[in-house]
Amino acid sequence: MTLPVLHDQLKADADRLSEALERMSKLFLAPKEQKSLRTFTSAEVTELLRVSDGYLRKMHFDGKIPSVEQGPRKKRLYSAENILEIRAILSQTAKDPLHFLPGRREGDRLQIWSTVNFKGGSSKTTTTVTLGMRLALRGYRVLVVDADPQASLTTFFGYQPEIDFRQGGTLYDAIRYNDADVSRVSITKVLKKTYFPGLDLVPAGLLLSEFETETPTALSRGEQPVFFNRIRDALRQIEDNYDLVLIDCPPQLGYLTMSAVCASTSLLMTITPERVDLASASQFLTMAAGVMEVLHSNGAAGAFDNFAYLLTRFDTSISAQQDLAEWMRQLLGGSVIRTPFVKSSAVSEAGLSQRTIFEVELAGVKNRKTFDRALESAVGFSDDIEVLIQRAWGREVGDEK
Template sequence: MDAVLHSKLRTDADRLSEALDAMSKLFLAPKEQKQLRTFTSSEVAQLLRVSDGYLRKSHFDRKIPEVEQGPGNKRSYTAEDILEIRKILAQNAKDPLQFLPGRREDDKLQIWSTVNFKGGSSKTTTSVHLSQRLALRGYRVLAIDADPQASLTTFFGYQPEIDFRHGGTLYDAIRYNDGETNRVPITEVLRKSYFPNLDLVPGGIMLSEFETETPTALSRGEQPVFFNRIRDSLRQLEDDYDIVIIDCPPQLGYLTMSAVCASTSLLMTIIPERVDLASASQFLNMASGVLEVLHSNGGIGAYDNFTYLLTRFDTSISAQQDLAEWIREILGDSVIPTPFVKSSAVSDAGLGQKTVFEVDLSGSKNRKTYDRAIESINGIADDIERKIQASWGREVDDEA
């Protein structure tokens, strides 16, 4: 879908503002080394979109290598095992895209930025889980932490205030020249992660300098201008990835605008609560005005998707369910079908700087809670994967 972004944001903002006004009248009158866990046969079959029987037979016929077996001869797969199996199965498959679904020669790099005006909307949690799930699905993914708070970076096992005290973050790749220090290629700050198919460009407090330095750089006409800096840096590694996920800071500053201008799609997180909806409406109004100026100056053009994701969705609260339905009526197909449910599993995993994909669930008393959280996250990633494939002119076959 090709559209002018600021026009869509203005329309969505107006619709939300009108609906919020109507709602008011109606209701207000009265360092540890990180390691990835292993995966079960059923999980791997789901990731590969094949049946359990197909996977077992492929092992039996020695089409794919055997993996470690635990109690009861149950197979246990590492992420490296899954990636190797993908490559083997793709070689003889009628449709190799089932197993290696990434870009082909004429497909453009998909760059998704997660945005919101305020913190606490699960923006970073969404970004890291989406990045990991897409990597497990066989895509080459780059996660970029554009937030000075660097929460995304901590999920990868780093302590930004210590590990990147003297540099090594996105800031080095987009900074302005000061006569002594120049920006470096983004490949110099890229970090391979413990998660196969998933790399990181770290964030850190120095990114806040970009916000304060940009007005001065604009006054002296330094090129490239701020809104082209992330986009230009990504051209250096465009052929190395299928998907880039950028976690933006919770504000509409120069960093967010640079990420937005680099993006092919945007994902805005919204908590289905009235205060957060009002904030979302304000964000859209501000963004539409700013992006209109950027559009007129060549900063942003066509985009594939502007989508909304309902986050911290509590299925036990009827008011949230009503608001979620109301949001879908207003914003329509722009809302991702699957919501990110509020779950203690996500919170508990986050306390250990882990995602639900990293927690070892063997013998866990909270297995059902984790399973529900994983189901929600998988659904979100599958919804977004369909949009990514559609941008490449393809469809995702959900049948195993």
Template sequence: MLKQAGSFNINTRIRENAEDLSAALQSHMLKVFAPDARKELRLFSAGETADLLGISTSFLRKLHFDEKIDDVQATSGGRRLYSASDMLKIRETLEKTAKVKGTYQRGRKPGDKVQVLSFLNFKGGSGKTTSAVHTAHRLALKGYRVLCVDIDPQASLTTLFGYAPEVDFLDSGTIYDAIRYDDPLPFSQIVQKTFFTGIDLAPGGLLLQEFEHETPQALRANIQPPFFARLATALQEVEADYDVILFDCPPQLGYLTMAALCASTGVFITIVPNMLDVASMSQFLQMSADLLDVVSDAGANMEFDFMRFLINRYEPNDGPQQQVVAFLRQLFEEEVMIAPMLKSTAISDAGLTQQTIYEVERAAFHRNTYDRAVDSLNLVNDEVEQLLQSAWGR
């Protein structure tokens, strides 16, 4: 649509642009998905399934041969295909005869606290949402019960789960409803089941911005609980249902981000390895420390199990990036994750259809490109899993 030259009202123009973009996105999604369809998780090959279960493909075949597990869908050529639900059932079967309990069902045990992870940075484009959603998918495929909480008003994480926040949650239904100061809803009322087995979602949306606007007035009125405790308090209703809760934070150090930090047990600060981003992160860390001192003095819990810097969009053949990563490792040592998340066209291309690399078929990409991306993400997320297990004393 060609805009005429000359003066114009910026509010009118922005509204026109927003409506045009929303219509274009709707059109794009109608081309990708059927009009009334929700996203569906693909089926997994025997090799993928065995890898996720931690067994060999031959042992998986033997389980079928011995009729210890139910039969599953197969192709015309006889290749077995497994749903995420099939994998959960197989985990239950294997766990019953496991020599070491927790070998196949690695989630919380009695006495373990729920692990609450925040993905954050002050700078946009650092890969917070990409990291959070891939971690959620990988953990769910490995049998963990996951709740994703989208506290970013832009609601990118919510969109990746197949929702249209500007339509589905325009007036209600977001996390805002559970933490607002005026008559908040029970958290369970805003939790949505997703297409991805093992993952529930507390949606985000533009209404979350109201929390930022209302909090100063709530502080003056001394409304309880205070802003920094509202997420933690709301989550208490449902935390027994999950092993892991993940926050996708907005690219700003506002009240929502601080509330997420005060509810968290672990933090991942995403960082693209170039000096501009590192300089921005330096400011972010200083501001975070100053603000968290204030909320700590006000009674917030600041005890964490771990904090890690997650290198994002890393290009191993880029010399300057290698230097920045070496600089960060020398400075922060073990707090920099061992595995970086590689920059990959496969991850970017999957995003064009609002999918993660775990959702798409290997055949849709060049095999080497796909395998490289998956291997990178698996290393990152298996490191995350190890941090969870260590926090539980295992």
């Protein structure tokens, strides 16, 4: 019997998987394979705007904000566009406009956060996209950058990277090294508007892995800009358009991760409170310290507003995880984000359809208690990070009206 050649088997399996994923996407996505965003209830909108329900009703009654769609029992339903429009209107007469439009002001530095980890499975991508969506709903202009060739973050926005970006159109095009046939392009050429208002995407794809293999050759020939400046230089082309950039890094300390880190103003490390993950995190930090020292001596960035740790996949029913979480807080102090991102079937079920907890249709929720706990966790850690962003700009998040 003739054994199959490995590369033929791999290609056949890849083709079968790609076709199956395409069929799956058609089941989950809206017609024409485009995702859309649900509407939001009055209770959700008052929480996002940080106003009382009575205040919102009065604004509608006085005709100061536009009417919106009504659902069953004449309950108001708000699109994300409605929320952004109401924010803009209310900010015009507010004593503190920052309450409704909390983004950058003149002189504020663009906030660039990279999510990092040495190993997979720490909810790094889910954390990045969840944080991005929450802050977009809170009124920030957000750009998410997928710097991982596996392109998991890109799939959250309804794309199939292995099909949609097979020939290019990703971050790679904006940071690649020049050759005889192709040169890098402006990041504006690959930036995608998403179905989520206030949230744009720079996608990834398998071609992005070429950056890892091409960098040593580029270094040997002295090509400029050097690898650790490439993502930073690309983002400078669009920095006036956003308040915040979130970069999802690959689960390794390679050239892509180092380029993202050197472009960042803050770093967020996701850690599952388990011994194996903590050991991996320690190794990552040791390696990163040495690498960053070398890069810093060669002109790369060295100072950051924040280096924060987020506990992810936190199972509150496991006492060992609770003990390790407390141990980490005692060891690392305020660097550990106060609210953990809990392990939840609600988050996992949303992820199966390439959605975050914020996109789940409330009417279809089977276990409301589980959903509410997961939502509270996502809102909590996102709000904790928002406080850090505001502090980097020298101000605090306003209290509820």
